[in-house]
Amino acid sequence: NERMSVLQQNQNKFDNETVxxxxxLGFKKLVDIMDEKDALYANPDFSEEDGIRAGELEGEFAELGGYDAEYQAGQLLNALEIPEELHYSLMADLDAKQKV
Structure with a gap:
């Protein structure tokens, strides 16, 4: 099972995101699930309904390979010769050649 992820060609669109x-973000559905999970877990008034929803999201996250996604993204960046010390930098901090 292979998946192709695609981003828009606007190299400045993601300047406020980490590398x-x-x-x-090429796998938007996975990132949307991550963001929703994070928002639920950050809620100080976490309810039973939130717990049920979090469980559903965790299942979907696992099915989509979410627990390996960050590692795989890092491996891709390494293969593109983007050093690990830049992986958590903002895209705005990369030069144009690195963004492409």
Whole structure:
């Protein structure tokens, strides 16, 4: 099972995102699930309904390979010769050649 992820060609669109997250944004559904899970877990008034929804999201996240996604994105960046110390930098901090 292979999946192709695609980002828009506007190299400045993701300037406020980290390099690693930008790669992961190629799989928008997974990132949307991550964001929803994070918002639920950050809610100080976490309810039983929130717990049920979080469980559903965790299942979907696992099915989509979410627990390996960050590692795989890092491996892709390494293969593109983007050093690990830049993976958590903002895209705005990369030069144009690195963004392409």
């Amino acid at each position: 690693l997250r930008t790669v992961m």
